[in-house]
Amino acid sequence: MKSKIIITGGTGYIGSHTAVEFINEGLEVVIVDNLSNSDISVLDRIQSITDVAPTFENIDLTDRVKTTSFFERHKDASGVINFAAFKAVGESVQLPLQYYHNNLNILLNVMDCMDRFEIRNLIFSSSATVYGLPDSFPLTENSKTKKPTSPYGNTKKIGEEVIEDFSKVAKNFKAISLRYFNPIGAHSSGDLGETPTGVPNNLMPFITQTALGKREELKIFGKDYDTIDGTAIRDYIHVVDLAKAHVMAFQRLMKNEAKENFEIFNIGTGIGYSVLDVIASFEKTTKQKLNYSFVDRRSGDVPVLYASTAKAKKELGWNPKLTLDDMTKSSWEWEVKKNIL
Ligand code: UD1
DSSP: OOOEEEEETTTSHHHHHHHHHHHHTTOEEEEEEOOTTSOTHHHHHHHHHHSOOOEEEEOOTTOHHHHHHHHHHTTTOOEEEEOOSOOOHHHHHHOHHHHHHHHHHHHHHHHHHHHHTTOOEEEEEEEGGGGOSOSSSSBOTTSOOOOOSSHHHHHHHHHHHHHHHHHHHSTTOEEEEEEEOEEEOOOTTSSOOOOOSSSOOSHHHHHHHHHTTSSSOEEEEOSOSSSSSSSOEEOEEEHHHHHHHHHHHHHHHHTTOOSSSEEEEEESOSOOEEHHHHHHHHHHHHOOOOOEEEEOOOTTOOSBOOBOOHHIIIIIOOOOOOOHHHHHHHHHHHHHHHHHO
């Protein structure tokens, strides 16, 4: 019998790419999402890529009763990949209670149901934001975590703490937290990618929308950082490589290879690129000329952030394969195709 996996938030940006990778591995995927920040058409897109229509249920996972009945229906699942969460950093500063309520209640309800129905394997979608303003580089999983600069980030840190505490006492419960660096890029089919609502906060969608003429110019936040070209450095990771890391983490749990009940892995490439590197790659791969100007640093931004990915490589056997050029090119192809359709 096929192994069944529940993907919460599976119509979102990272969730949908992960659903594709699990289906490609032959797993039965059940997506649960309330479509608060995604579109139902993503299901057709997943089907057109994989030839498989994933099961879908529209449920708000903060609703304990509905969540319980959902899990009752799918108690034969072998694991949960938990993506469902609000994720806008700036918005979370304005609406902290909504962010804590949504992200933490979803996690608590999901874990409560996993406990009740004896579903033993959890992959948690975490973020490099748990390292706060780091003291040294590259960041390893043992680097000190600090209070993140936003309530959004703090829900990730608290989420990890909840899982860690539970994993110490729960019987046969195993979890892996994946700390993403900066996911960008889109599926090579051009059928899946990021669709931010309103004005994008993140770099890549702002670049593609500017090149398409939807935005006048990209404002580069800061040109006086102590970096090679003065702009801030991040570890950009292709969303398809990131999606595959979830499959490998899940397989590790299924094969009982985890060394501890709760494990953490950084998921990045280990390479830091500046904002100007990303723009140069974008202009090269797409032949587009980008309008941009420099403005002051954005408050809360760290100058440099990149991962050590040695643990993920060694323990998960995961190696990111796609380059910065693949990331910028696929992001553009998705932006163009999405706006033609
Ligand atoms: C942020 C969050 C991170 C989250 C990620 C993806 C923090 C500290 N980080 O990362 O948790 O996972 O978004 O949602 O909260 N930039 C510009 N102009 C723009 C936009 C961005 O110059 O219009 C620059 C930024 O200053 C930064 C880089 O581009 O140096 C990347 O920014 P962004 O894509 O927003 O990601 P982070 O802030 O690194």
